[in-house]
Amino acid sequence: MTTPQRSADPAAAARRELVLREAVRRRLLDPEDALLAAFVDLDGVAASVAALRAAFPSSLDVLHTFAAKANCLVPLLSRLRELGMGCEVASPGEFAQALAAGFDPARTVLDSPAKTRRELTAALDLGVAVNVDNWQELERIDVLVGTGTPRSRIGVRVNPQIGGGSIGAMSTATATSKFGIALADEGNAERLVEAFRERPWLTWIHVHVGSQGCPLDLLAAGVAQAVAFAERVNEELGRRQVVGIDLGGGLPVNFADDTTAPTFAEYVERLREHTPELFGGRYRLATEFGRSLLAKNGFTAAYVEYTKTAGGRRIAVTHAGAQVATRTVFMPRAWPLRITAHHPSGAAKDGAPVPQDVAGPCCFAGDLVATGRALPLLEPGDLVALLDTGAYYATTHFQYNSLPEPAVHGFTVDPAGAVRFEPLRRAQRVDELLRPVDGPSTEETPPHR
Ligand SMILES: Cc1ncc(COP(=O)(O)O)c(C=O)c1O
Numbered sequence: 001m002t003t004p005q006r007s008a009d010p011a012a013a014a015r016r017e018l019v020l021r022e023a024v025r026r027r028l029l030d031p032e033d034a035l036l037a038a039f040v041d042l043d044g045v046a047a048s049v050a051a052l053r054a055a056f057p058s059s060l061d062v063l064h065t066f067a068a069k070a071n072c073l074v075p076l077l078s079r080l081r082e083l084g085m086g087c088e089v090a091s092p093g094e095f096a097q098a099l100a101a102g103f104d105p106a107r108t109v110l111d112s113p114a115k116t117r118r119e120l121t122a123a124l125d126l127g128v129a130v131n132v133d134n135w136q137e138l139e140r141i142d143v144l145v146g147t148g149t150p151r152s153r154i155g156v157r158v159n160p161q162i163g164g165g166s167i168g169a170m171s172t173a174t175a176t177s178k179f180g181i182a183l184a185d186e187g188n189a190e191r192l193v194e195a196f197r198e199r200p201w202l203t204w205i206h207v208h209v210g211s212q213g214c215p216l217d218l219l220a221a222g223v224a225q226a227v228a229f230a231e232r233v234n235e236e237l238g239r240r241q242v243v244g245i246d247l248g249g250g251l252p253v254n255f256a257d258d259t260t261a262p263t264f265a266e267y268v269e270r271l272r273e274h275t276p277e278l279f280g281g282r283y284r285l286a287t288e289f290g291r292s293l294l295a296k297n298g299f300t301a302a303y304v305e306y307t308k309t310a311g312g313r314r315i316a317v318t319h320a321g322a323q324v325a326t327r328t329v330f331m332p333r334a335w336p337l338r339i340t341a342h343h344p345s346g347a348a349k350d351g352a353p354v355p356q357d358v359a360g361p362c363c364f365a366g367d368l369v370a371t372g373r374a375l376p377l378l379e380p381g382d383l384v385a386l387l388d389t390g391a392y393y394a395t396t397h398f399q400y401n402s403l404p405e406p407a408v409h410g411f412t413v414d415p416a417g418a419v420r421f422e423p424l425r426r427a428q429r430v431d432e433l434l435r436p437v438d439g440p441s442t443e444e445t446p447p448h449r
Contacts, residue, residue, distance in 0.1 A: 008340070008387075009258035013348065015041075016299060016385060019411055020346035022419040024383075028409055029301055031344070031381060035319040036302040036406040038394035040071070040424060042079060043412050044297035045390075048260075049083045052289060055264035062285040065109050067249050068094040070290025070391035071298075073408055073424045077101035080293075088249075088288040092119055095128075109246065109286060111157070111206070113179060120144055127151035129286075131206035131246060133180060138195060145201060155204025155246060156192065158183045160225035165214035165252075167334045173209040173222050180207070183229060196233045196241055203241060204286075205230045208248025212291060213334070215252075216267055220274040223247050227275045230283070244284040247271075251292035255336060255388050260296060264289075291391040298390020300324055300406075301342075304382045305361070314356040316378040320386055321360010321367040323403040324394045328369055328386075329360065341375045342383040351376035358384060362400050395425075404428035 019039060023029045029037055049064075056062045065086035068077060072094055077087060078101040086107030087098040098108050105126040112119060113133050117140060123130050124144050130152050132138050141154065157180035164171030172179045183189055196202050209222035223245070230242040254261045272279055302320035309315065322329040328337050339358055341349040353374035360367040369386060378384065386393070397405045407427040412420045 012258040024346040038300045038408040040410045041297040042410045048293045052264045055268045067290030071294045071395045129153045131155045131157045155206045157206040160222045167213035171210040204244040206246035216270040220270040224274040246286040249288040253295040294391035300386040300389045321362045326398040338387040340385045344381045349376035
C-alpha cells in the first residue's frame with residue numbers, strides 16, 4: 001500500500017466533491033452525529049446495468065442477476081430489480097432480502113454453499129432457481145422433489161479446477177476449492193453425467209471461477225469447461241437436457257483509478273473467443289455479477305478525529321477502518337483503496353502530498369486503510385473518502401469494538417447539478433447494539449430465524 005495512487009478523472013472527482021459538499025451541508029456527514037457514511041451513485045448503477053445488458057447480444061435469453069452479497073440493502077436491490085435485474089442470493093438473510101426487495105422468485109438464484117433443508121424447501125416451494133453445490137445437497141433435493149417436477153430450475157455448480165487468480169481467498173476454481181463438484185477429480189464427471197440421466201429435472205450447469213483477481217481468460221476458460229461438460233451430458237444422454245449455463249460473476253474491478261476496466265463488453269468478447277457455442281442460441285444464460293456493478297459506484301466518507309506522529313510517521317486517525325473496510329485492513333496488498341482528502345466543507349484539499357498512515361477507529365494496531373499514502377496533510381475535522389467502495393465495504397460490516405453500521409445514502413445528480421439523496425440504510429444507533437440482551441429467550445426463538 002505504499003504505491004502512490006494515480007490521479008482521479010476530473011469529472012468523477014468533481015461529482016464526488018459535489019456530493020460530499022451537499023452531504024456536509026445537509027448534515028448527512030456531521031463531526032458529532034454522522035462521523036462516517038457511505039454513498040451509492042444510483043445514476044452510475046443504472047449505467048453499469050445498462051452496460052452489462054448491452055454487452056450480450058439481444059438475441060440471447062440472458063437472466064442477469066445481481067450478487068446480493070456485494071451490496072445487500074433492500075432499497076438498492078429493489079432499484080436493481082426496477083432496472084431489470086434478477087438476484088443471486090447465498091444465505092437465508094440474502095434470500096429474505098431479495099424477497100423483501102420484490103424479486104420474482106423465478107428471477108432469483110440460490111447459491112448458498114451450505115443450504116439447509118429449510119432454505120431448500122423454501123426455494124423449491126417458491127420456484128427460486130437452485131444451483132446444487134455437492135452430492136449430499138443433491139440427495140437432499142432428491143427427497144424434496146420426490147417423484148414430482150420441481151417448479152424451480154435446478155442446476156449443478158461445477159468446479160472446473162483450472163486454477164486461481166491473484167487473490168487465493170477469492171479463487172473458487174482451484175483444485176481444492178470448497179465450491180461445487182470438482183469436475184476433474186477421478187470419476188466425478190462420469191458420476192455427474194449419470195446424475196443428470198437419472199434426474200430429468202436437472203437442467204442447468206453453474207460455474208463461478210472467482211471474485212476479483214481472476215484475469216478474463218481464466219474466467220472465460222472456466223466457463224468454456226462448464227459448457228464443454230454441458231455438451232458432453234447432452235451428447236451422452238442423446239437429448240438436450242442441459243438447457244442453461246449460469247456463468248457466475250467475478251468480472252474484476254480496477255481500484256487504481258476512475259477507469260472502468262475491464263468492461264463487460266471485453267469480457268463477452270473473451271467468452272466468445274473461448275466458447276462460441278455459448279452464443280449460438282442453444283443455451284439460456286444467467287450471470288451473477290456483483291462487484292463490477294457496484295464497486296465504482298460507491299464511496300465511503302469519514303471524519304479525521306486526530307492527527308499525530310509516531311517514530312517519524314504521520315498518522316491520521318479517522319472513523320473508517322476495519323468495520324467498513326475489512327478486507328483492505330486485513331489484506332492490504334490484495335485490496336488497496338484510493339483515498340481522497342477533503343476540507344470539513346467537503347471541498348477537495350489541494351496541498352502538497354505528504355506520506356500519511358490513514359488509520360481507523362478500531363482498537364488494534366493494524367487498523368489502517370492506507371500506509372504511507374501521499375495525501376494533502378490531513379487535520380482534525382477534515383474528511384477522507386475511500387473510493388470504489390460500493391460493493392463489499394460498508395454493507396459487509398465487521399462489528400469490531402461494537403462500532404455501529406453507518407448510514408448508506410443513494411444519490412442522483414440532475415443535469416443542472418442538483419443532488420438528490422435517498423436513504424438506503426439509516427445509521428445504527430448505539431442503543432440498538434444493546435438490543436440482543438433485551439431480546440426474547442433462546443427457547444422462544446427458533447434457530448436461524
Ligand atoms: C456464486 C457466486 N456468484 C457471484 C458472485 C459475485 O462475484 P463478483 O462480485 O466478483 O461479481 C460470487 C462472489 O463471491 C459468488 O460466490
